Amino acid sequence: MDKSMKQKRTVPVTFAAGVSMAACFFVPALAAEEAEHHDPVMSEQAEMIEHDSDLFRSDPSYEDKSYDHEAQLQIYGGKSAVETTRPMLELGRHIYEDGPLQRSTSAWGEKNPVLHQFAIYGDWRTAYGYNDNGAAELGQLATRLNLDIDYKFTGTERLHALWRPLDQNGRFSRCELNGGNDDEGCVVEFNGRLSSLFFEGDLGAIVSGLSDEYTSWDLPFSFGLMPLLFQNGVWVEDAFTGFAFSIPAMNSPALDISNMDITFFAGFDKVSSGGVREINGAVADDDVNLFGVTAFIEANRGYWEMGYAYTDGQGRLDDQSYHNVSIAHTRRFGNTLSNSVRVISNFGQDRRGAVQTADGFLILVENSFITSRPLTYVPYVNFFAGFDRPQSLARDAGAGGVLKNTGINFETDGLTGFPKLDDSANNTWGGAIGVEYLFSLEQQIVVEFATVQVMEDLADRVARDDQYALGVRYQRPLSVSWIFRADAIAAHRKDDDDLYGVRMELRKKF
């Protein structure tokens, strides 16, 4: 080994290292280099010579290209207006509209100007589905309305709410047309409750405004009934009442981390964990607290996501408390593969003789292949293996199971009861192989085959036996606000009823 060679080891980034990264951030950085020209340091065998840029392969040649003035004129004169859809209601500053901006006010301090922007937007989904989920066969027309209500009043502070007036408790306003209980007819499921209501802001900006002195730190935070989504929804996809704050945009020269955020969060109500259930088996979303931390680290030509949380059952649910750890790494390999590997592990539950509800671990290996059309032609193959009863940290009842992101055959539609394979990863393994084609980014077709293979005894799992499914999805916008989507699934379940479903949906975004 050359003695003059500078040594640098890549430190394996483990969970422990990840948790300690906040501390690393505060370690003084390497001694500053003077910004002055210098001769490069190198191995003693190498000797500097006169540089010759002709030693490299040549750059592209444009000798055969002539100047095209029509094309040049088109740059500045060939732009076109694009029809767009405005929110249902806008008050104050309109979203991304031209025109002069009003003067801001200083109610929150001179250094945190106030400019009001209120908007109501969202989407309205209506679908007809004919589904056989094994237990029942039903054709129904169902609808849901998602109204996002957003009030932004500074550059960083806002209030946001989601109101879903046409569905409640997993039931949607609907007309049951075929099969099922014909007496149901049409039902309007009016709901006056908000699905989310949270404040989002930056404590650094607020303190700067109120104190009239710029802080040296940013501290984004949120509280209220807030939906969080971590690891593409695999680890967390739930709205719960609590708070969260982040130490954002750190880096580490020592660990060669380009960017890193650490988020701390806690939930005190509406925490939906499949690992904490009432006696009747329903997910207990009150009397459950949650305390967690998660880190996002951009390093090693990819990124890491890691988290730890403690789910704390209160009172009668105390014996279902458990620890939840997750780590995931995502990166691309050459021009071949995009890959994520995720592990979720649950431990520490002491049921005092009762059946465990959160234990074991889940491994997910998600892959897509890089093709000659890397943006639009995406073959994928995703694998999973769940041992015992692995649980996401928190999942809303409407968010499906922990395997929702594994394949389209593991996802219902949140509207008509479109059937899916067992998505619990409870003593099962399997995966999905499919292909997505996005044409010119204006329409989509997905075809996928998926399977669930069982492990252990029937009593220790949800799926009765092996399952196989073929699914297809087609989607395309019809205008600047309407989207058409169709899905179909046919699934064979050994030792259980087969599944069939077909649905068509119109969705209006506004």
Place this chain on the structure above:
Amino acid sequence: MNKGTYGANALLDIKFFLFLSLLMLAFISAPVNSAEADDDSKDGDDPHAEVFASDDYPSASKCANCHKQIYDEWSSSSHAYAGISPMFHKFEQTINNLAPTIDTFCVRCHMSVSTTIGEPREMPLWERSQVSREGVTCISCHRVNAAYAKANGERRIEPGDIHQPVYGPIGGDGVEQVVAEKGSYRVATTPEERGNKIHTKGIKFEQLSQSEFCVSCHQVAVNLGIKLEVVWDQYRASPARAEGTTCQDCHMGKVPGVASGYATGAVADMAGKTVNENRKHSNHAFFGPGYPIAHPGIFPHNPEAQNWTMEDWLTFDYRAGWGTEDFEEQVDAEEIEVEFPEVWEDPGDREEAREIIEANFEKIEKRKEERLEVMENGSRLDGPFFSSTPALGESLSFHYTVTNTNKGHNLPSGSLGAQPEIWMNVALIDPDGNNVWESGYLDSHGDMADLHSLDVAAGTIEHDDQLFNLQTKFLTTNVKGTDREMYLPVNFDVDQLPFLRPAAQPVTVMNHPPFVRMEGRSIPPLGNRDAKFKVPAELMSKAGTYKLAVRLRSRAEPIYFMKFVGATADMEQAMNEWMVDIHPYSVEFEVKAKN
């Protein structure tokens, strides 16, 4: 209809009432409607009408009468280029086609006055007002008087003719003196007076000399919370910030990219007379790595070029040598036959135009020197470091070390929405002078040989397995499973009509919005990274003297991205022609048979 389902749930939840009450309180206590709140607008009128009809947004060319040095510095800067940039216009149209709700988001920063006065985003550039074409012009900063922070470009520009106050970092004592002695300075302080028309007051605006002033356009997230610029994020966590070094210290100081103080001089020159000779001079070239690829007749801003329209200029084939001595001689001698557009039929016009082109090229060359200085002042390259003594018939393992010596932000930083590139190009030359191995080479289009290379996809060149590339990537989540690289930070897998509205989640505590993210590969301040390479043994087949040549290459935009947005061939050519090589050098070393 099942009436029973109306039940108790029909009653509004207490939280809903609370939310509505808060909103009502907010709107009662503060003006919410632009027209009502803006005392520059007339109630009931279209607020655009007035500003269209007035001269309330003065052009930089008016400021140039007294602030010539600053105008000259600014005229070839990235700020001056923001509204001319052909990539900006191509990209802006493409993202509007694919995600129409983005609307004027991009234009608000790039052409701040244009958006303010309500010019449609698709309006041809030559139909826009002069001040609109100036991109980030004088009044984009010096008519701002509110201390905006993360406003994502939404800064109000105070309207008013040239005589209205401007805001600066120091104050208005100089202006006060000039106004008091306006006769001797030959300036006009009202529209009726003769002389150079000047602003009558200079007001100190403290934020203008603080880093926080830059945040509103250089820490930018588009709705859903998709970050496009993260310079502030990087700076906030940097040693430079801890030491009190500002953005302006490095990007407007005496030395490009280094906080080494400011030049001094008079800020204004009125008919040969000046005030405050030794005042701090902030360089308005705004040193940075960006570079123009526009037609050299329309950029840099050059008052003499205004003898022709933009459309005229764009028909001027500067690449064929129009107006040069050689070219015109060949035309005279009928050695070449060219069908000139009517406006360029006169050889005298072509020669005059060529002079302007050459003058502009000089400015662009100067900019190139400055950006090279910025990049070299902010980085260091060491190596090669051999893993073992190079030997005949054995693989050659070595690395270079890239250090970010810049204390202020990552390497690279800047407008990550444009996906700027810095990569290492290293070539091995055998004793016979043959290039036997190389990494960081370009394909026939100018792209690196990675997953975005059309030539790699077509199988005509090999994938560059050892490529060292510091470019930040945008990723979107596939319809199911993992993420993939995407040219736009917009997810098309969920649906193909992506709406960019405020997110339904508190995304600032989530690192990124759902299903879209940025993946930084840049080197943090004062950090370093090894670029490791291994040359196969079969290529080390000759004893003798080998050469290793290395350079870091900096380019403002990748060619694959340019193709995606429909860039012209001329744009691609200019993008490749004007990229800079940072720290280029070569070494030689001996390869002998192993004893």
